[in-house]
Amino acid sequence: MDGALIRKKRKKWDARNWTVFIVATLGLLVIVVFHYLPMIGLLLGFKDADYTANLLEVLLFGEWVGFDHFVAFLQDVDFWNVMTNTLIVNLIMLLLNFPAPIIFALILNEVRHKFFKKSIHVVTTFPNFISWAIYGGIIIALCDQTTGIMNPILDAFGLSSAEDPVYLMDSQHIWAVIIISSIIKTVGWGSIIYMAAIASIDAELYEAAELDGVTRWQKAVYITLPCIAPTITVFLLLNIGRLLSNSFEQFNSLQNAVNLSRSEVLATYIYRLSFSSRRYGYATAIGLFNSMVSLVLLVLSNFISKKATGRGLF
């Protein structure tokens, strides 16, 4: 029924709205030029493009190798290590980093003092505007064993000592560092969209609930959360679609020779293969593999979501 109503209200566009079409065309142009045309480069994944100095020539006239690169990747000795790191870190991030801004938005929504609320939001949003290169450098400096502040803090909690100092950037701790630093950096910014969704909830619902004597906790659980559920669903689906994607900058800035066995993910692996080893064809094939799996995950999770909740992206 809702759909029928929407269809009725939808405006009919015709040739008289040419200005709108022109504006839309610009957007379309950007998408075509920067998103569709580069897809021609995916052909490199099927060509013998490794170590070449002229990718364009290989793209047009290079030797066709079919699925050789894909087969090689599945047999690559690093395949399981890289896939495991990518999937586990992203799953943990989905479990912790995804709900963090929602919880933060819910908490912030309950703060009555306007100035305090805004201050907290500004402070937590600020790290998002620092690039990972700088932010990563700050994290590394904080975790330094002799000059960083993390070890004295850990020491105070009995988690580190002068005799047995903890090196937070090693392979044992790097996932925790990546996840916690990511939460700190993104929680404020990520909560904006949920704050907006919360702001759009009809105030009458809360007033009615107050008349019925519900607590703040019950309001949050029974009114706020269900009302922002569509937004949460959209972002959850998008996050599931990105299960094989990581922030390259984040991992690259925190990686070192000691933690590489845990911090090498698809994004950094592809980068290293492309620009350090110059294996362009192979790296493109892995990139395409990544995209295909992400697409399948997105479609699958969208399908499940639609079946389970009636909501989906498409």
Add this chain to the structure above:
Amino acid sequence: MRLAKKFACCALGALLFGGGLLTGCNNPMFDFSDYEYPDYPLADRDDTIDSWTQWTDGEQISIDWFIDSPSYELPQSDSLVVQEIRRKTGITINFRQATSGTGEELTNLINGNDLPDLVSVTAGMDDLVNSGKIFPINGLAERWAPSLWRRVEEEGEMYAAYKDSEGDLYYLVNNFYNSGEMEEYRKLGGNILPNDGIVVRKDYLKAFCEHKKSENPAWEDKDMANPDGVLEFLLWAKNTYELSNANHSVLISAFDSNEKYGSRGIQVLMEYFSCEEEDANGNYVYPQASENFVEMMQWLNELYRNNLLHSGCLGATQTQINQYIQNGEPIMYIGKMITPASYFRNWERNVSGKNPAGEDAAYVPIIFTNESGQIPQLSCRTQGELFTMVSANCERPDRVIKLLDFLYSEEGQRLIYYGVDASEDAENGTFTYAVQPGTKVTLDDGTEYVYKYGQMDYTQEVKNALQVNVESYGIYFCMFLCNPMYINLTSVNGGQFNNYRDYVKWNSRAALMPYSYDKRGFEFMLDTSDPRYKSSLTTQSNIRSKWYKKYAEIIGQDSPEGVANEIADLLEWCEVAGLSDYIAFNNDCFKAHKQRLGITYAWAPNDPSSGYSALTIDSVYGDTSYYKAIPDELKNSAL
């Protein structure tokens, strides 16, 4: 209406792709043809006339020069040297530089067919040449700079090392040491420094030696010039000075996936432990498969198990390492010496305020053997670093080759290192001749020596400037074709010694000079025309990447046996990954390279003429007679 929408979408799509293709067809991007020489007037055939003098006023041009290495500093566009280059050649150079060492920007330039007029790279030059986008130097020189080709042929060794199978030379190389000039330099009392080394805190080492002597007066410091001796010293220093387990007591140059052995620290340690790369028959061998390599890794593991080398040391970035050095944290540092030179200086000058040692506050090089007493052979890389090529996109190759001729010539080298002759230009002059060209002197051994180029000394004004701001004159900033032997042979100091840091750079390796060996035989390149080339590169990339990832794990094992097992497993993995084929291909290229150089052995212990068998270690400090004392007037210089 729906039909109209579909039509509009299709039309837009067709327009975009059609337009793209049409513009693309006329785009030079799609031109894969080889270079073609443009039709500019040829230079005078007389190769004694400098080619860069053959251009007419009013023909000022501007060119782009891309330097694919972030470690070089670019000259200021208004510096004296750059102005002089412009005056001499009529060319304004717009320098561009890579921001990282990954080659990413170069890749983009190549694939966008946007290579600038001149390109200087540190690797991948043969692939660039094979793409047909580079002019051969000899082809250009034959047409427009015969004097350049005369110079190249006179020098001879660079051409012999880098000409291709058809006799074409595609790049001019900087930091290429001509063996004749090296010999000449040695005659004058000079020597070539090794690239890397191992240094320790002088105050700790001195105290340890005194402690050992107090225990046993017969003890000599050469007694500790072995892995056990060094370990004992490190443990003694850690305990005596109560250094915590968090202290970065032993540091290795930052790990970098682009390095041949994962870190320059690992590379230099392999040289200390004599991990051979060539067998007695002159064949290439894989150094990480040697017993000495296992011994070396077990030694590092011992440092690890004794809390001298912890994960924080292995995971440190070079920036962090530099900071630790400035604070005097490491008892020992292993690896590159030029990069942290400023921080060694800062430690000496107590910039951190943590230096209690006064005159002994310095890092000094040490030398030691492996367990079996094999003397180290430290590498001095002499075969070039930056390869400069003229791109086929260059619109004025006739002028660019003249520019290269100028920079490659003695006059150009003199300008880069010394600036302008003060006796010719009183206003802008920066140097004077301390010894006139052609002056004859009698050397200590009684032989006569003729100063072909003379010896130059800076004016006092420049000497003062070089102590605080090396950029002001542009001297030492246009080093993309520099010949380091030129400054060694022509400087009154026998090298570049203008400020405090220059002396620190020298002294951090000077005492190791008797143990340095010209390893140009190992600086071979893989034959790109061989069908095994690509598969070999893939194997190399896989194997290097695997080692890079495993170093920390191997060093962090619980026991020496664990280290040996890990290495054995890794070598087994390498074998499956194609190590044997890789070694065979490397061996062929290695032998071809040695043949071109006219040498039989590249590894000093195999080479009877190297003097290796006569080498001994008389002191853990090495040969300190090579140290240069820092002049008092430089002690307060800002640099």
